[in-house]
Amino acid sequence: MGLDPARTVAELRELQELTGDENGAQRVAWTDTWARARQWLREKVGPTGAVEEVDEAGNQWFTLAGESDRALLIGGHIDSVPNGGWLDGCLNVMAGVEVLRRVAREGPPPLTVRLVNWADEEGARFGRSLFGSSAAAGSMADQDDLRRRKDADGVPLPEALAAHGVELDRALEARRQLESAVAYLELHIEQGPVLESLDLPLGVVLGTFGVERHLVTWKGQAAHAGSTPMDKRRDALAGAAKLALEIRPIAAEVGDGAVCTSGGVVCKPGIVTSVVETAEQLLDQRHLDAAKLARLLELAKGASERFAREEDVDVSWDRIWSIEPILFDERLIELADASIREVAGTSHRLPSGPLHDAAEVARAGIPTVMVFVQSLRGLSHTKLEDTKEEHLELSVQALDRLTSKALEAFTA
């Protein structure tokens, strides 16, 4: 018997039964429900003969020894946000289990094949996403900060991890897990509307966007809405409004998938009888190309200074967070493209807006690629998240083909 993609769908539903409720998935990392999901996964993988190991960061590895110690990795995360969907994270893990079964049945593969269930991708409890993968990638630079974090109930992060056998101080020892890795594959729901709008089931991911995230503060002058003539105003909201609109032609000018979002404006004093004195505007800009990301930022800053002059207000920029674009491996992109075409007829290349564990692995220098499967209405992080069963099955097939092609390519 070969690959059974329908079994993956059935197992995803079984997992949802076991660890979800009427509000959605509840597999928040470092909770009993998450531990139950990991135990369930252990039992599913057991019959393949893959050997389990939980590393110092809590990542759960299943290793199927091959003819070489060099390892092809397939990864995902079984943790979810609270009230999450039935696919985000665990699809990758369960498709990987099905691929592992197929590979195991065919006898020792040319490379060792390892399935990894990363610990705490979502960061839902402590606000720190990509925990396990950043530890393994050696890019976790915020351990001092993490030591002080507490969840909403005041439980410190180190204490919550210790309850699951993880010592924060030793988490970076997980780095040795990537020493033997030659390539990394990850399947994920798109969490966006692109594939649905193109009526395509599958796409290959070129990399994860670089992000520039800023707080743009506009300072004008509070003034009475009744007694201040229009030409005597210094309206901070006018600056923010112009920028909220201008980021769109800027994104179009830079092109190639650029996205810019003004996620909110906080106005002070924010009352109906006063011109706005201060407007604090959130700005998020993303691009797959570092130079184009820099250009997005430069154009927006230039526009903001022009608007500040026009409105006789002040503007200042504070960086909240930024990350460089992370590009996936060209050879693996070609292999993923070919795999998708074989199972679905047509492929499509697209960037990933959200970050994924794959970005951490790629940052560590391991050739990496991701496959996206269509998300209905682009929804995720809600129980409304869904993907057609036929598309889920195609995605398992595509991951399986990609695994075969990668085993062949990286053995040579």
Added chain:
Amino acid sequence: MGLDPARTVAELRELQELTGDENGAQRVAWTDTWARARQWLREKVGPTGAVEEVDEAGNQWFTLAGESDRALLIGGHIDSVPNGGWLDGCLNVMAGVEVLRRVAREGPPPLTVRLVNWADEEGARFGRSLFGSSAAAGSMADQDDLRRRKDADGVPLPEALAAHGVELDRALEARRQLESAVAYLELHIEQGPVLESLDLPLGVVLGTFGVERHLVTWKGQAAHAGSTPMDKRRDALAGAAKLALEIRPIAAEVGDGAVCTSGGVVCKPGIVTSVVETAEQLLDQRHLDAAKLARLLELAKGASERFAREEDVDVSWDRIWSIEPILFDERLIELADASIREVAGTSHRLPSGPLHDAAEVARAGIPTVMVFVQSLRGLSHTKLEDTKEEHLELSVQALDRLTSKALEAFTA
């Protein structure tokens, strides 16, 4: 000895000493400090021979009997906001005292002259402004609501009033005070930047703006800032931003002093990683001409519907509050203009953005006018509120001239 405008300035400083602190004026209505200010006023007026009466709404009247029972009214309010300025309200009262002194010295005037210190113009403690003047004007229609109001410490409004001898249920009996009134004069600081920008000390007020106040709600679709291409977005903030900018050409098109303000936008979910789903926008539009005010609203609604189509979002309008424009008396406007020209050389006509007790008196059908004196930087409701002493003295002179002209005009 004739009019002594410098004495008015000195008395305003004395009042500030008595009832203010390092944070500004503290004469909040229905407090001990306010009662102390009223007692102080009583002592100041005493020597003029004007007879005091406190009416059922707490308004404090000083009546100087004339040859006729028909009365010329001069009004102001000695109450302030907490941490208020040294002029807002009490300038009118103290200038009136000085005019009363001058009139009294000259023997019985042709008309009775009455100075009124309105009770609770600011509404600082219970959120209900123009309390005493609306009672006297007969336009207080919200007594049921007022009966339930409480201050920040939970003290009910009727209880606070009773402590100062005012029965809420009888407040409307103050209406009889206006029965004999033939005209009403009020001097006030501008609380806006117009006279300062024209380098003029004084102006005559044409009336108080009509106001249309709305909450404009924009509804789009929350979507991930990274995974949602620009052309797949339904951004509620884009609608609000367009309207925040469009109200300015609309005000210019309607003209004649039109003002429109978007005092704030509340964005939901309001996070950096999401397109804005809901934007709740405050909109305030004002005009002195009812038809033009209606046109401001019509144009803004039309624009919002156009923007909603352009952005593929929904828009809805909810009225928060509105009031018709209240026009002052043409004959009194001419007399005020002439008085200002006599004392300052140049006059200027302007609308009042803020409401004033004068608007209530005008609504009751009494010919009314206001004189504005320049406010430095347009500031009020703060201890930074200020006016040059020379301008304060000119304003007392102007009120005095206006009183003489009105006595003459309304005697005929």
